[in-house]
Amino acid sequence: MKKKDLLKADLLKTKVEHVSLDTFNPVPLIEAMDKMAFQARNTARAAQIYEMMLKEKDCAVILCLAGSLVSAGLKKVIVQLLENDMVDAIVSTGANIVDQDFFEGLGFRHWQGTPFVDDNVLRELHIDRIYDTFIDEDELRACDDTCKKIADSLDPRPYSSREFIREMGSWLARKGKNKESIVLRAFEKDVPIFCPAFSDCSAGFGLVEHQYRNGLVGKPTMSLDSAKDFLELTRIKMDVKETGLFMIGGGVPKNFAQDIVVAADILGVDVGMHKYAVQITVADERDGALSGSTLKEASSWGKVSTTFEQMVYGEATVFFPLIAGYAYHKKAQKGRKPRRFAQMLELSPAARG
């Protein structure tokens, strides 16, 4: 092995392992936090609201994912929420779904690293850094390439990100090397996954190459229709009585999931606001940006009801397992039935475009 390869192997040595909700029971801690102040109390209230939305009959739970969650060891929590029917639809950044989850489904891993390192050295070694986590860039290219292959195999028409991600799930079911996967489990459970900015990830690289190479030889190509994403998610809102949002981070997933209330209204369908809403974030409201905007502010827009909403100011690797684990160990999922929204969307003629 060359010196460079040795160094690379040395840096990519300790795997990121995914925390499991079965490992710990946060219920006693959360119950104590409920009687305290600041973020402890906010966390407890958020956990209770997530429990409430799960226990309410006819309430669909939409999980929003932003930030580097899967690479940070939160994949299994999301897989467990899927397996236990604790989430009915997912809206995510592309990175979590493709670069991180699908990537691991292909058999690759994330590595424990450090922020105290020379990024120029990492680049030379083809190591990508996410704060204190390392990724093998060569493996990411293999992930991009798999997305291109999937695109090449599809009919040349507009797809919602959900449809494409479903194809990724099908691919993993057939050829995946790591069965603990959000994309795979969602495929099996018919839970739709939306990435409203889907070109902004590894899939985007695959699709760009698909369109470019086929464009050069005049072949028709598939396309990504983000308006279709919006219409499909709005259909879910129109299909259920109540909805609750469990948002990890802000960004496009937060805005997109909140907006479907307004979209349904524009389509002339009278739906209620999101009845429940919880957001874990470190963003600040004082810069006026969406990620840190309060759920109370969202209420002025007619998107979220203020009765059961809670912002939690904290970082997801710590707060997401606590809140999800509380509902899980309180067995809020008991008796909950899978909604299989993906089936509904597949059958909807308008959704097929």
Added chain:
Amino acid sequence: MKKKDLLKADLLKTKVEHVSLDTFNPVPLIEAMDKMAFQARNTARAAQIYEMMLKEKDCAVILCLAGSLVSAGLKKVIVQLLENDMVDAIVSTGANIVDQDFFEGLGFRHWQGTPFVDDNVLRELHIDRIYDTFIDEDELRACDDTCKKIADSLDPRPYSSREFIREMGSWLARKGKNKESIVLRAFEKDVPIFCPAFSDCSAGFGLVEHQYRNGLVGKPTMSLDSAKDFLELTRIKMDVKETGLFMIGGGVPKNFAQDIVVAADILGVDVGMHKYAVQITVADERDGALSGSTLKEASSWGKVSTTFEQMVYGEATVFFPLIAGYAYHKKAQKGRKPRRFAQMLELSPAARG
């Protein structure tokens, strides 16, 4: 006038006015800040780097916009950068371009409000809040509807957001009521605007209605191809020798614009990293999310060179005018020619899909 209307009129009384780079000259202040510490020094260095990217021959400047910038009074700064050939392409959230700039182009305005208010009262009055700014929701619906009309007028094929925004510019040129508009000026100057998550804004509402209504009667519809966005922006990177990023906020625009270096590489074209990069943000790197990730981290991914990069930790309404104004008053734009990338993209056969 009813009591409710009176109250609404009272809340929507004081307009947000847009700051002009002609009002003040920050050069002496920035030069003094260069000799200080912390964010003063970072701001000065960022201003110098923006000046450098403008002065370098054969360097295209990509402006990335995230956060509520136009509603906050920053529209004119962006318009002035367009008018003075200080930006060659824009990557933005949809909100800035459609809900805020196009919205004002239709003759509507943003209003000075306050965060210390009951959001339930605002909702009753159809007033939307962005921190300390108010918007008339009824006017926003008119904006959504205009987007639907534009969609209805187009051929039923996949469009990049850039193509659609160009149509919006054309609309404003013909029917706009406020000529001080980013969308309009970019249309006139052939500066392409990309919104990679384009359904996540007022245009999304219009397009959802377009697809839904036409779908109900079996008519073919247009679609939004975000992969095409990615390919088009990558073409720009492949077309020029050097690039510089001037990023206001993080989110999808930051990631998307950084990624084109990798995309070009995947298409087999050897382009350099972004030579210059500046980001104004209040996000933190310690949660591992993209918005606050350092430009040094981006260098490990091979996207940004570390020689001329600077993070500025501050809120855009204060820091964007200072940095843009420095380059403007130093006349960094002198002799710079418009690149008219939009023309190049219109002519590119592959980009037409």
Added chain:
Amino acid sequence: MKKKDLLKADLLKTKVEHVSLDTFNPVPLIEAMDKMAFQARNTARAAQIYEMMLKEKDCAVILCLAGSLVSAGLKKVIVQLLENDMVDAIVSTGANIVDQDFFEGLGFRHWQGTPFVDDNVLRELHIDRIYDTFIDEDELRACDDTCKKIADSLDPRPYSSREFIREMGSWLARKGKNKESIVLRAFEKDVPIFCPAFSDCSAGFGLVEHQYRNGLVGKPTMSLDSAKDFLELTRIKMDVKETGLFMIGGGVPKNFAQDIVVAADILGVDVGMHKYAVQITVADERDGALSGSTLKEASSWGKVSTTFEQMVYGEATVFFPLIAGYAYHKKAQKGRKPRRFAQMLELSPAARG
């Protein structure tokens, strides 16, 4: 009861309860977090470092407290650390020790409130607010007054804050109404408590009145000698082989405790840097202020060794119980002996001034 009293009673209804380390066992969660990323991994490493400093023979642990910790429900955790010999000296803001802990020792309580309230109404009702917590201002005045009484009972000479707080402990031992108290337990365990900015709290009000009233009639008064505080804490550093810092928040306690390494050096005594250091904070390093400055930066000053240091970016109500609870349930305190530094300081002639 008058309407005003009724309203006040309604707002002061739900007590803040203090979380107990016996309620939950965070060890499995922390062990899982150690294999993740971002703040999860940082939290795990901080917990391990706190465990290490407890297990090291001849290492004294200094606990630094800033922020509103006691009012937020963290009193019992600190009491439990005292009871289990898991802390050998405390450096704190005055608010935690006097306004909050001593205050509760007098029989008063903190109340669960909300930040969404009109502060002018609260002021009318004599209710003080700390974010989402309420305090009865009339009870706080009784606390101030008790401090004045203690001051009146003392010899008119300069006191370190430690000496005065010891008198407060003695008072609680005799007249306290709530035995679960940091001040009382530290008194019993001979653990010194320092408040380097001691006039900046309820005690300050008492002492100002003591000096003012006695001054008016020409009587000599006691005084607060913060230089003596510094000398006493430095003596502790000179007395032990190794030291570890467990810092909750930043501010004066952080700076003060770090500085004793330099102070010992100035007194000509060769002591090592703090061998272990952990800080929980939400402050940011990018503004150059002390609270968010990294422990690596402290190493340039010769105060903290970089081998076993960890910053944790999080809010104390959640992170302090997790980190303290980890060491507690791992029984790091087993075999650890009380150091009774207060006795050493009482006997030291120079410390007596």
Added chain:
Amino acid sequence: MKKKDLLKADLLKTKVEHVSLDTFNPVPLIEAMDKMAFQARNTARAAQIYEMMLKEKDCAVILCLAGSLVSAGLKKVIVQLLENDMVDAIVSTGANIVDQDFFEGLGFRHWQGTPFVDDNVLRELHIDRIYDTFIDEDELRACDDTCKKIADSLDPRPYSSREFIREMGSWLARKGKNKESIVLRAFEKDVPIFCPAFSDCSAGFGLVEHQYRNGLVGKPTMSLDSAKDFLELTRIKMDVKETGLFMIGGGVPKNFAQDIVVAADILGVDVGMHKYAVQITVADERDGALSGSTLKEASSWGKVSTTFEQMVYGEATVFFPLIAGYAYHKKAQKGRKPRRFAQMLELSPAARG
């Protein structure tokens, strides 16, 4: 020169220079910001409030300083406020006054550095780091030693920090090497400076050594009476009709200056709340700590009136010159008379102890 000395000289090469309010006129920018949103509008309002407190007859202005301001290049701004009678009393952290301003008065300087450096190397070279600024540790020791010499020269009695800082001013008047000094100018203008946590800085090191060395040989020593600080600042509040707070950062200075309203009340003197209050900070309110607590919250405590208060979320090196410069260029100081509170305090018998 040895290799080590060469390296040190290379790192301490570029001086931090202090920004002058004469260099730039922020009035047009601030006036434009007033019509915008978010922190631009907050900054404008804060600037207007500072202008108001200066223009109000019988209103004393208390400037609070926390964070590393002087080392960052803000010394001249504070000196200019003193020279133009735009501040009547200062409450500060010790670091700004002693380690940074008095230090520069002795002829030493701060140096432009970088946060991207190995702190262990800096420590070896006796270079202290404040984020991106370097200090020569050997020179700091000379500053500590000068404080010891001043202490040695004083009567062995309790001193307020204000009294001691006045002695430092006297020293600089006689022996200082750099006349642009806050301590010196305040001495000349009879503006009192309080450091309520005065042992927590370079002066603390000097005083510890003073007490330790004299204690060893049984000589009486001076002491630092922080209760006296509190009483003296409260006297100022009792002496004037109205007060305004201009706070840079939070911490002890913020709390201390706010508290004097309550202290006066306890002494039986009916004073109003602080009529005006402005704070520049990057701290967050959501952790419940004092530094980020809102001025509205302070109003529940009866400390600050809510009519003219404004929080500005930003970093001081950028926002302090803008706000101070606005009032300066609007000539808010015109006709304002020096209050010379230091004279009043010197003459007050009770204040002499």
